[in-house]
Amino acid sequence: MNAKRQLLALTAGLALAGFSSFATAQEIYIPLISKGFQHQFWQAVKQGADQAAKDYKVKVTFEGPETEQQVDKQIDMLSAALAKKPAAIGFAALDSKAAIPLLKKAQAAKIPVIAFDSGVDSDIVLTTAQTDSKAAAALAADKMAEKIGGEGEVAVIGHDQTSTTGTGRRDGFVDQIKAKYPKIKVVDIQYGGGDHLKSAEIAKTLTQAYPKLKGIFGTNEGSAIGAGKGLKEAKKSGVVIIGFDSGKAQKDMINDGTIAGAITQNPVGIGYKTVEAAVKALKGEKLPKIIDTGFYYYDKTNMKDAKIAAVLYD
Amino acid sequence: MSTHKESARPGLLGGGQAKQKLLAFASLIALIAVFTVLKPDAFMNRDNIIGILQSTTVIGVLAIASTFIIITSGIDLSVGVLMTFCAVMAGVFMVNLGIPMPLGIVLAIGMGCVCGALSGLAITKLKVPPFIATLGMMMLLKGASLIITNTRPIYFSDVEGFDQIALGSLIGDLIPALPIPNGVLIMFLVAVVCAVVLNKTALGRYTFALGSNEEAVRLSGVNVDRWKVIIYTFAGGICGISGLLIASRLNSAQPALGQGYELDAIAAVVIGGTSLSGGVGTILGTIIGAFIMSVLINGLRIMSVAQEWQMVLTGLIIILAVYTDNLRRNKK
Numbered sequence: 001m002n003a004k005r006q007l008l009a010l011t012a013g014l015a016l017a018g019f020s021s022f023a024t025a026q027e028i029y030i031p032l033i034s035k036g037f038q039h040q041f042w043q044a045v046k047q048g049a050d051q052a053a054k055d056y057k058v059k060v061t062f063e064g065p066e067t068e069q070q071v072d073k074q075i076d077m078l079s080a081a082l083a084k085k086p087a088a089i090g091f092a093a094l095d096s097k098a099a100i101p102l103l104k105k106a107q108a109a110k111i112p113v114i115a116f117d118s119g120v121d122s123d124i125v126l127t128t129a130q131t132d133s134k135a136a137a138a139l140a141a142d143k144m145a146e147k148i149g150g151e152g153e154v155a156v157i158g159h160d161q162t163s164t165t166g167t168g169r170r171d172g173f174v175d176q177i178k179a180k181y182p183k184i185k186v187v188d189i190q191y192g193g194g195d196h197l198k199s200a201e202i203a204k205t206l207t208q209a210y211p212k213l214k215g216i217f218g219t220n221e222g223s224a225i226g227a228g229k230g231l232k233e234a235k236k237s238g239v240v241i242i243g244f245d246s247g248k249a250q251k252d253m254i255n256d257g258t259i260a261g262a263i264t265q266n267p268v269g270i271g272y273k274t275v276e277a278a279v280k281a282l283k284g285e286k287l288p289k290i291i292d293t294g295f296y297y298y299d300k301t302n303m304k305d306a307k308i309a310a311v312l313y314d
Numbered sequence: 315m316s317t318h319k320e321s322a323r324p325g326l327l328g329g330g331q332a333k334q335k336l337l338a339f340a341s342l343i344a345l346i347a348v349f350t351v352l353k354p355d356a357f358m359n360r361d362n363i364i365g366i367l368q369s370t371t372v373i374g375v376l377a378i379a380s381t382f383i384i385i386t387s388g389i390d391l392s393v394g395v396l397m398t399f400c401a402v403m404a405g406v407f408m409v410n411l412g413i414p415m416p417l418g419i420v421l422a423i424g425m426g427c428v429c430g431a432l433s434g435l436a437i438t439k440l441k442v443p444p445f446i447a448t449l450g451m452m453m454l455l456k457g458a459s460l461i462i463t464n465t466r467p468i469y470f471s472d473v474e475g476f477d478q479i480a481l482g483s484l485i486g487d488l489i490p491a492l493p494i495p496n497g498v499l500i501m502f503l504v505a506v507v508c509a510v511v512l513n514k515t516a517l518g519r520y521t522f523a524l525g526s527n528e529e530a531v532r533l534s535g536v537n538v539d540r541w542k543v544i545i546y547t548f549a550g551g552i553c554g555i556s557g558l559l560i561a562s563r564l565n566s567a568q569p570a571l572g573q574g575y576e577l578d579a580i581a582a583v584v585i586g587g588t589s590l591s592g593g594v595g596t597i598l599g600t601i602i603g604a605f606i607m608s609v610l611i612n613g614l615r616i617m618s619v620a621q622e623w624q625m626v627l628t629g630l631i632i633i634l635a636v637y638t639d640n641l642r643r644n645k646k
Contacts, residue, residue, distance in 0.1 A: 031618075037621050061618045062621075063615065063621050064621075066574070067573075067574070069568065069570040069571045069572075069573075070571060070574075071564055071568050071571060072369075072372060072560055072563060072564060072571070075563075075564075076365065076368075076369040076608075076611075076612070077615065079361075079362075079365040079368075079369070080362065080365060080612050080615040080616055081615070082361070083356050083357070083359060083361055083362035083365060083616060084356045084616060084618075085355075085356065095467060095564065095566065095568060097469060097471075097565060097566060098563075098564040098565060098566060098568075101481065105361075160570075161460070161465035161466075161570070162465055162466065162467065162568070162569070162570050
């Protein structure tokens with residue numbers, strides 16, 4: 001009985017092995033190691049990567065750690081991806097310095113590495129497909145200034161104090177306000193980890209602490225939605241929220257006026273361009289140092305425009 | 315319970331628990347065999363095996379620390395964040411203050427001991443249950459790490475040889491074909507030392523005794539509180555070693571990392587046959603448990619199993635492992 005079962009398992013295993021080696025033998029395989037996978041944003045990046053995989057007839061897998069702090073787990077993923085001897089690798093580094101030894105290994109094995117979402121401080125990566133975080137957040141500051149009439153107190157609910165997108169968006173917003181709008185004061189910067197609930201609590205506390213608060217900038221999807229929820233719960237109106245990224249909840253809040261508008265990156269484009277760049281690299285084409293994947297401001301009025309709708313995700 | 319009495323005085327390898335370890339070890343071998351059959355090239359190649367060994371080091375050492383606490387029927391939720399705190403303090407000592415590396419290492423481990431002692435004191439003197447005391451410690455230390463670093467990672471680039479602690483390879487220097495990183499050696503060294511401590515010293519005896527019947531130990535005139543503080547201090551020091559390993563591996567102290575690692579460590583401990591109700595457990599079991607986790611995750615990655623399913627399978631394996639352990643115990 002036991003022996004039979006073992007034999008069965010072995011046969012099944014061998015069959016599977018045969019199948020998978022058959023499947024990989026004729027495909028170009030490009031794993032993407034992302035910063036996360038649960039967040040809708042990363043799912044949109046994955047969607048773009050899958051689309052490119054279809055268009056260019058390559059095989060793509062998409063993986064990322066559970067939180068954007070797990071630098072070591074991301075490195076384990078990169079290490080496992082390298083073991084599969086891929087044709088190329090897409091990599092969104094949580095901490096670019098920590099990944100250098102493995103990237104050097106990839107370089108030695110002549111595996112081209114394409115960075116996406118945030119750069120790597122090294123010339124090992126051929127190119128980086130990313131949004132200019134500072135410029136995008138500066139646009140948020142301009143829109144905020146416009147909505148509150150160029151003066152008053154505003155606050156920032158950040159998603160993260162350590163990552164480049166976290167600091168880039170925060171600094172891009174704050175610097176722009178300081179440089180261009182002397183009558184606007186950033187009174188507080190708090191971090192909610194991109195968590196809806198935590199960000200909502202922060203928003204409520206902010207309205208308590210600063211009764212004259214006129215605006216809140218939420219630096220990612222969770223921060224913006226949290227800010228909206230917090231203000232709703234506090235029954236506070238007249239505070240302008242500018243958000244970042246999209247997602248169904250944020251889009252709903254923009255439609256019902258809780259959030260004035262938001263900056264959207266082009267996550268689908270980031271995924272698509274990453275795989276496209278990898279394919280080009282394999283063909284030996286030259287790539288620019290940075291592939292700017294762009295950003296837009298959207299609100300109720302232009303949400304349905306084809307150009308905007310294409311980069312928003314639910 | 316008969317198992318408690320029996321394991322209160324185990325041999326170096328855990329005596330009565332040999333069977334459980336055999337079972338865990340068999341599961342590990344079975345996992346490796348399955349992945350080897352399914353993906354012979356990518357899984358069973360030298361670089362990937364070294365990758366697995368390396369990915370086990372940090373959680374493995376943390377799990378060793380947790381083993382001591384869990385055997386006393388306590389729990390330590392702060393181990394992951396304490397690891398980070400020690401990494402941060404290593405950065406403060408070596409990078410910010412320019413203290414030489416050997417002394418910096420000792421001080422960083424010392425910080426782990428201090429924090430462990432504080433948890434121990436909160437549990438014994440303030441009578442706060444371990445779950446709460448270490449939960450508080452976890453939050454406190456996470457905040458402290460962020461404050462000390464001003465929320466930015468500390469890089470060890472200028473500390474000569476620091477990355478060699480985990481990434482260098484003494485074995486590779488001798489046998490170039492076998493570049494096993496030092497971090498792996500350190501984990502096994504910590505495991506051997508801790509197995510001896512757990513089974514051959516007074517600290518180990520009281521660790522088991524407290525988990526089996528704390529009241530009896532107290533009534534026999536032993537200073538229970540003192541031993542508890544010592545055990546938490548010792549475990550804190552082990553977390554410090556883990557902090558050095560992760561800092562060396564990343565060549566930086568990442569202040570926001572670490573939360574959630576305590577759960578991985580606890581999973582490794584229970585898969586390895588240590589009972590959450592205390593009194594039972596071995597270091598070898600824990601190390602096998604840690605390897606089961608990392609082999610499983612690596613193997614599923616190599617198979618390109620979707621990440622959502624990796625989590626589902628890992629969860630099932632944990633439950634299954636503890637279930638089989640219960641079955642074996644109830645049979646007795």
